[in-house]
Amino acid sequence: MRSVVTALFVMFAAPAYAQSQPPIKAPAIAQTCIACHGIRGISTSKDSPSLAGQPDIFTQYQLVFMRDGQRQPGVMAGIVKTLTDENIRELGAYYAALAPPPPFAKAEPVDAAKANAIMGPRRCANCHKDDFSGQGETGRLAGQRPDYLIKALKDFRSGARRGRGMGAMMEVSVTLQDEDIALIAHYLAAKP
Amino acid sequence: MRRQETALAKACLAGVIAAVFGCASMAVQAQELKKYDSSGKDFWLKPPPDWFLGDENKEQKGQTPNPGQPTPTPKAELDKILAGIKLPPGFKIAVWADSVPQARQMAWGDKGTLFVGTFDKGTVHSVSGPDGQKVVKPFITGLRMPTGVAFQDGALYVVDIDKLYRYDNPEANLERAPEGKVVYDDFPPYVPHGWKYLVPDGKGWFYIPVGVPCNICLPPASTGHYRRVDPKTGAAEIVALGVRNSVGGAVDPRTGQLWFTDNGRDWVSDDLPNDELNRVSKIGEHFGYPYCHQGDLADPKYGADRKCSEFTPPVYKQGPHIAGLGMKFYTGDMFPPEYKNGIFIAQHGSWNRAKKLGYRVLFLSVDPDGKNPKEQVFAGTWLDDQKILGRPADVLQAPDGSLLVADDQAGAIYRISYQK
Numbered sequence: 001m002r003s004v005v006t007a008l009f010v011m012f013a014a015p016a017y018a019q020s021q022p023p024i025k026a027p028a029i030a031q032t033c034i035a036c037h038g039i040r041g042i043s044t045s046k047d048s049p050s051l052a053g054q055p056d057i058f059t060q061y062q063l064v065f066m067r068d069g070q071r072q073p074g075v076m077a078g079i080v081k082t083l084t085d086e087n088i089r090e091l092g093a094y095y096a097a098l099a100p101p102p103p104f105a106k107a108e109p110v111d112a113a114k115a116n117a118i119m120g121p122r123r124c125a126n127c128h129k130d131d132f133s134g135q136g137e138t139g140r141l142a143g144q145r146p147d148y149l150i151k152a153l154k155d156f157r158s159g160a161r162r163g164r165g166m167g168a169m170m171e172v173s174v175t176l177q178d179e180d181i182a183l184i185a186h187y188l189a190a191k192p
Numbered sequence: 193m194r195r196q197e198t199a200l201a202k203a204c205l206a207g208v209i210a211a212v213f214g215c216a217s218m219a220v221q222a223q224e225l226k227k228y229d230s231s232g233k234d235f236w237l238k239p240p241p242d243w244f245l246g247d248e249n250k251e252q253k254g255q256t257p258n259p260g261q262p263t264p265t266p267k268a269e270l271d272k273i274l275a276g277i278k279l280p281p282g283f284k285i286a287v288w289a290d291s292v293p294q295a296r297q298m299a300w301g302d303k304g305t306l307f308v309g310t311f312d313k314g315t316v317h318s319v320s321g322p323d324g325q326k327v328v329k330p331f332i333t334g335l336r337m338p339t340g341v342a343f344q345d346g347a348l349y350v351v352d353i354d355k356l357y358r359y360d361n362p363e364a365n366l367e368r369a370p371e372g373k374v375v376y377d378d379f380p381p382y383v384p385h386g387w388k389y390l391v392p393d394g395k396g397w398f399y400i401p402v403g404v405p406c407n408i409c410l411p412p413a414s415t416g417h418y419r420r421v422d423p424k425t426g427a428a429e430i431v432a433l434g435v436r437n438s439v440g441g442a443v444d445p446r447t448g449q450l451w452f453t454d455n456g457r458d459w460v461s462d463d464l465p466n467d468e469l470n471r472v473s474k475i476g477e478h479f480g481y482p483y484c485h486q487g488d489l490a491d492p493k494y495g496a497d498r499k500c501s502e503f504t505p506p507v508y509k510q511g512p513h514i515a516g517l518g519m520k521f522y523t524g525d526m527f528p529p530e531y532k533n534g535i536f537i538a539q540h541g542s543w544n545r546a547k548k549l550g551y552r553v554l555f556l557s558v559d560p561d562g563k564n565p566k567e568q569v570f571a572g573t574w575l576d577d578q579k580i581l582g583r584p585a586d587v588l589q590a591p592d593g594s595l596l597v598a599d600d601q602a603g604a605i606y607r608i609s610y611q612k
Contacts, residue, residue: 060263126253129254
């Protein structure tokens with residue numbers, strides 16, 4: 001299986017990836033993701049998250065949950081259904097290796113003290129890390145699109161977001177007002 | 193009392209409480225307590241500013257629940273891992289089924305199918321096949337956290353966060369699960385610690401834990417206890433209070449009493465509090481949460497105006513953060529006689545302490561009244577130094593008297609057998 005996959009890398013890897021330094025080989029299946037999640041995993045589509053720099057295990061879990069139907073990914077439903085465990089491991093490794101997105105250019109300026117007052121007591125940094133780069137099963141938040149962060153937080157708050165972390169995320173998000181969510185989303189989006 | 197003071201002193205040394213209250217004056221706590229009355233809606237909408245603060249010290253920063261594995265460990269690697277698992281003389285462990293993602297509570301069907309719950313994957317797997325094959329299939333999908341399963345009177349029961357389902361005659365068609373019937377839905381909606389375990393009481397009812405939706409809080413009234421539910425009528429009653437997050441229990445074959453594991457609170461210190469093994473000797477007994485942990489440790493926030501002596505202490509302290517989950521009394525004939533009526537506990541393993549603890553199956557021989565607990569590390573450990581190789585989440589006796597162990601990290605089920 002491994003050798004077949006390697007062969008696929010060689011056959012389908014886009015030239016742009018091949019030229020990167022150090023070279024990051026895109027699994028063939030990653031071609032499918034570009035339309036919504038952007039070239040090199042940096043999204044330019046509203047409500048569609050950037051995947052570049054996301055922790056390996058985080059990406060794998062989300063794909064597993066979408067494949068199982070725990071998360072309802074809309075247009076992605078048909079794509080994820082066909083993924084093998086091997087595909088999922090490849091995609092996790094690939095997006096983790098890509099350079100994370102730069103600070104989101106159109107993030108609205110917010111009062112950092114206000115953001116910290118909301119996030120500090122909820123211990124966001126304990127799992128997402130001080131630089132919000134994420135770790136393990138916990139997603140990267142820094143530089144993420146604010147529209148997507150708002151959607152994700154509201155989904156956690158309402159219980160619509162199922163899968164990993166839903167217990168901890170519901171515990172911290174259930175007390176958030178809409179304006180709190182918008183504020184921390186823009187704060188995090190502007191993080192390098 | 194002496195023990196309690198020592199324990200408190202230790203907690204203070206850990207520096208957790210010192211930052212918030214100062215340990216010298218516990219009287220101050222009594223006045224502060226009002227602020228943390230989390231029983232009303234206002235508290236949750238506008239929590240006091242230090243509600244979550246003080247819950248970690250420098251050493252504990254960055255500790256998070258183990259991420260686990262999104263996909264199961266391949267069979268060849270499982271074999272290698274099991275070669276390193278230590279057992280008492282005469283016992284053997286082998287892979288019974290691989291590729292059972294997130295394997296949690298297990299239950300035998302009448303016709304030999306093994307049903308296996310999962311954590312947040314939302315699936316109940318079936319494991320069966322002709323001539324002892326272990327074909328793993330997602331039998332029920334699309335639930336939220338169906339951790340608890342049981343088989344009773346020809347039906348599979350599955351408990352999700354807020355509902356108990358019945359699937360009639362499931363082994364007649366393992367290709368497609370029958371429509372689940374909701375037989376009980378009077379559970380709170382909270383996801384945190386909302387995952388459950390099913391303990392048949394032997395009379396047709398189930399003991400079911402209802403966890404608290406927090407690490408430490410005054411629990412909302414509908415949480416923090418064990419209840420007994422009749423799946424035929426939907427009737428229910430509270431049997432034990434002061435329970436934080438139990439995901440394992442069993443009825444003692446000697447007495448018919450409920451015993452259960454309970455995971456203690458986080459962020460006190462590496463070594464406190466111990467997770468509990470409890471025995472319910474009378475209906476409505478209170479096991480201490482959130483006021484008192486491990487029978488002798490007053491909670492830094494809630495312990496001030498209550499005494500540990502008001503509550504039932506655990507039969508056995510399992511170890512701090514060790515996360516004993518699924519448990520069963522052993523009633524088989526395969527193992528040596530000293531194992532009869534003893535308890536096997538799947539100790540899932542710690543996250544809220546610097547050095548990992550658990551990741552093993554514990555055996556405990558103990559008198560029916562809870563006296564004379566004697567522990568034995570039975571199978572373990574699923575650790576390579578600090579690297580996690582697997583996490584036992586449940587144990588189940590097989591019809592031949594061997595013991596199955598569900599591992600929800602490696603996504604596998606092991607079989608432990610004995611031969612003289």
